[in-house]
Amino acid sequence: MTHELKEQHTTNAGQDDLLVVSDLKKHFRLNRKTVLKAVDGISFSIKKGETLGLVGESGCGKSTVGRTLTRIYEPTDGEIHFDGLKLKGRLDGKTKKRINRDVQMIFQDPYSSLNPRMTVSEIISEGLVIHNPNMSQKDREKRVHELLQLVGLNKNHAGRYPHEFSGGQRQRIGIARALAVEPKFIVADEPIAALDVSIQAQIVNLLKELQEERGLTYLFIAHDLSMVKYISDRIAVMYLGKIVELATSEELYEKPLHPYTQALLSAIPLPDPEKERTREQIILSGDVPSPTDIPSGCRFRTRCPFAMDSCAAIDPEFREVEPGHSVACHLYDEEIMAKEGKELKTV
């Protein structure tokens, strides 16, 4: 069963997958009539030691994916295989504890994600107290000092409070906290969005170093596409609760297939005046529709410059069009394009 699912839903499924997500859904009931479909059936896998970037605009559900994987939210539907565990429905206490330890999160806002009334040492060791209750006070202290060193702070910082640190330093504390319980998988939800440009590179380099040293696996959620390209091995693009395209980061930037990915990439202003003057920008019209009222068929059709009749009728299937490159768009579907009487977009 497990193997079948992998075959069915992921592109390069294999033994080395740390995480396999199949048809994950997270819906929020707002009131009796409305359901907000934040994540509406997504499948992907992440290999051990790999970084998967998850990009999309605000409201596309990328943070909800991260929060569901860390079990801050209970998924509405779908299956998650994590490191040999099958997570479906309610989890028993033991599994839950393992997930809470193996999956850690780094948050966007370093100001609100640290308790202002706890010292740095208390913040970092909180997880150790829960997951290594037998650790002596002294060992714990030693471990906190090691962690501080690891993220580029020093042991004199242990007794201080979060308000005494700058944004970049706080983010380092957040990273030390995540690393304290030796997780296998880290969800980094916009970890650099709140930081200044000159500090962003420091944190990204730190995350990369830690990954190499400890074989960590990351889900890197962001809307800043240039940083995502730099840090990720593969990138998934989300729109309104679904993944519309997934490919290696080089491939995605060189050959974006989905019209949304193309528009998204062309919309990032590049820090290079020459390129900015010469390139064609695809400017999308309108706004993202509300996730409580998702358009029929393809959810991007209301803003898509290539929308056809079939787009309103049939929800495009997310399928592999080239090894390792999947897209959910009718333009690359032979059957539909033949029906529309249009030429198939070549990959």
Add this chain to the structure above:
Amino acid sequence: MDNHILEVSNLHVSFKTRNGEVPAVRGVNFSLKKGETLAIVGESGSGKSVTAKSIMQLLPKQNTIIPEGEIRYEGKDLLKFSKKEIQSIRGSDISMVFQDPMTSLNPTMKIGKQIMEGLSRHMNLTKKQARERAKEMLELVGIPNAEARLDAYPHQFSGGMRQRVVIAIALACNPKVLIADEPTTALDVTIQAQILRLMRGLQEKMDTAIILITHDLGVVANMADRVAVMYAGEVVEQGTLDEIFYRPQHPYTLGLLRSMPNLDAPRTEPLIPIPGSPPDPATLGTGCPFAARCPYTMKVCHDHNPDYTAVSGTQAVRCWLQDERTPDEHVPEVIRKGRQTSEIAADQAAIDAAGGVPV
């Protein structure tokens, strides 16, 4: 000089705090021509927003001190204006777009009324005329169904639409100068592209001069004609767009450009961050404020703040590396290379040709 619509010279702004006076802006100079876009870039706390707000005189009177400086708009010093005079300029001649469209609109007031407010105040229009003009403005910024939207409240708009409304308000009275403080930071990239295109289009139509405050170098490359880089309350480098991006002369500018990932570069190359973090403005010494983070520091940097040196007709920089007493071998390759390709080289060649005498 006459075609400069706005000139800021030697502007100093300090705030009174419990720990004494803290300087936020320390001797800023820049000027703005008609129809031109000047980008002010810098990290949070570098004084870019304070500079903008002091032009509009939007800083709280009770704890702001402007000990020195001039802000000349069409030749007149705005800092000497009375409250009434400044009110007649604010919103009509000079207007501002703020970062957060969620908080810069009044949530209890209909959109139409918010646009009409400035119009009836500055342009002596009747209510009917003002409403007509408000409708035109909404159409201009690309809001469909403008007539009906005039009677909508801000919460009925999306973030991008709200920022369009804010821009409509700012441009309603045909201002000559538009100050846009991080106008797209709160927006998604596809919406950001729409808003930037809108601003460029409107600028062409109305010949507005824009001061664009941002930390996003991509937005700068997309919009600006000239760039001023601020650090710790000073403009450390100023030049045309190409000079700043292709021939940066200040180590901080260089550092900013290098710490951004290049989309074409291979991923294996590590980013080159600027070490450390920006200084606390309350504890600045007499030296160069960037000295503690600068890879090319010399002894002089810690004690004396360098003067502003022109390196071309349009580029100027505050750095000891530009000083002629600095030994050539100490000046890093990138900066020397930049200098050679710049006009300076040509100037220098002319000087050399004339036998060492400036022509």
